[in-house]
Amino acid sequence: MALLALVSVLWAPTVGADPLRAGSSPGTVVASSELPAELWLRGTGSAYRMTYLTTDRHGITPCTGMVFVPPGAPPAGGWPVIAWAHGTVGDSDADAPSVTGVDRESSDYVSSWLQLGYAVAATDYVGLGTPGVPPYLDGKVAGRSVVDSVRAAREVDADLSATWMAVGLSQGGQAAVFAAHAATSYAPELDYRGAVANGVPSNIEMVANWSGPSFPPQGLAGLTVYISYLIAGVRDAYPELDIDSYLTPVGKQFVDAAPEVPFRQFAAMTRNVSVAQMLSRALDVPALQDALREYLAVPVAGYDRPLLLVQGVTDASVPIPLTEKLVSEMHSAGTALDYRVYSGGHFGSMYQAGPDQAAFIASLIR
Numbered sequence: 001m002a003l004l005a006l007v008s009v010l011w012a013p014t015v016g017a018d019p020l021r022a023g024s025s026p027g028t029v030v031a032s033s034e035l036p037a038e039l040w041l042r043g044t045g046s047a048y049r050m051t052y053l054t055t056d057r058h059g060i061t062p063c064t065g066m067v068f069v070p071p072g073a074p075p076a077g078g079w080p081v082i083a084w085a086h087g088t089v090g091d092s093d094a095d096a097p098s099v100t101g102v103d104r105e106s107s108d109y110v111s112s113w114l115q116l117g118y119a120v121a122a123t124d125y126v127g128l129g130t131p132g133v134p135p136y137l138d139g140k141v142a143g144r145s146v147v148d149s150v151r152a153a154r155e156v157d158a159d160l161s162a163t164w165m166a167v168g169l170s171q172g173g174q175a176a177v178f179a180a181h182a183a184t185s186y187a188p189e190l191d192y193r194g195a196v197a198n199g200v201p202s203n204i205e206m207v208a209n210w211s212g213p214s215f216p217p218q219g220l221a222g223l224t225v226y227i228s229y230l231i232a233g234v235r236d237a238y239p240e241l242d243i244d245s246y247l248t249p250v251g252k253q254f255v256d257a258a259p260e261v262p263f264r265q266f267a268a269m270t271r272n273v274s275v276a277q278m279l280s281r282a283l284d285v286p287a288l289q290d291a292l293r294e295y296l297a298v299p300v301a302g303y304d305r306p307l308l309l310v311q312g313v314t315d316a317s318v319p320i321p322l323t324e325k326l327v328s329e330m331h332s333a334g335t336a337l338d339y340r341v342y343s344g345g346h347f348g349s350m351y352q353a354g355p356d357q358a359a360f361i362a363s364l365i366r
Helices: 002-011 104-115 139-156 171-186 204-208 223-237 249-257 263-270 286-296 320-332 348-352 354-365
Strands: 029-034 046-056 059-069 079-085 119-123 160-169 191-198 307-312 338-342
Touching (some): 029 139, 046 139, 059 139, 079 104, 079 171, 104 119, 104 348, 119 139, 119 160, 139 171, 160 171, 160 354, 171 191, 191 354, 204 286, 223 249, 223 263, 249 263, 307 348, 307 354, 338 348
Parallel strands (some): 079 160, 160 191, 307 338
Antiparallel strands (some): 029 046
16 A cells, blocks of 8 residues: 555656655656566566656656566676567556566567576556556657666666667557667666567558548457557547547547456457447547647657567558558668568567567677
8 A cells, every 4th residue: 555655646746746856767666576476477587576767748657567587697797688568458557567467479479588688677658557548659658668667677686787678569669669769868878779679550640630430440450449549548648639529429438448448358348349430520630630640650760779670461450551651761761770571460470580689689789
């Protein structure tokens, strides 16, 4: 109860002292404990659950996550760190990976980094395990959650190096790209080397321009779930835009429920409802479009360390044409980018790319 009370005070900047003025800063650990053994990954020597501070749209806020450390003595200088950014696992506190563990589809992939001699810092993201509405696909907030997880992990375990890389999938692929964009300016005391991003959602703001009651009934796998999470985050970020006025009663029901209902239950609840049935009018309003671009748009320039993007040809969640558009824009902007395409789907391409990604990360360490 004491921890919950402390987190509540830190989370609500309008109540009590400003955490920044009180001397707290992003990456500061609020609380940590041993992670239950049933949540350990293969190749774990020690593991921790942590609550740490990061920065969202409103200022300093708590965030939860995990730290996994390989067994044995660390190398000279400490274990290099992989900051793992997870894909969509839900929007409720019950879905937080620090509560449920790394998702089953990704666990073997994440454990492979431990077995290669990297510690893993794994953020839950803001709002997933802490109070408030998760800012789903708000890349700038998610990216800072990733960076600050490394700061916090090094405070939890002194054997971790300042050298780190960001690695993510899907929602986490986007978070890894935003972390890459901000890393050296946001956390200059760390030794950031580069990032790997699998199945990065991009150009969603372009699709949103023609979304409305006539939106095609068929779409990406799980689209109604993702759109509910996205609208919940946008509504929280831009209360002045009256997002509810764009929603049908069932759309408002889903958006209200998104941060409260566990993933499996929410997926069942939305299974037979299309995005079109959620929307009462088109989203092609200039003020809303501007907000969506600010919230969603992936930066195409400004990367100062190597970046590897991975895409699956048969990815049903992140279609390859949108990624190809992002890559083309990055190349046009002068971004030095390593882009690799594999035959698999959303998770399969990540595993197919595993050996190439390991070589890429090892080259950054050398």
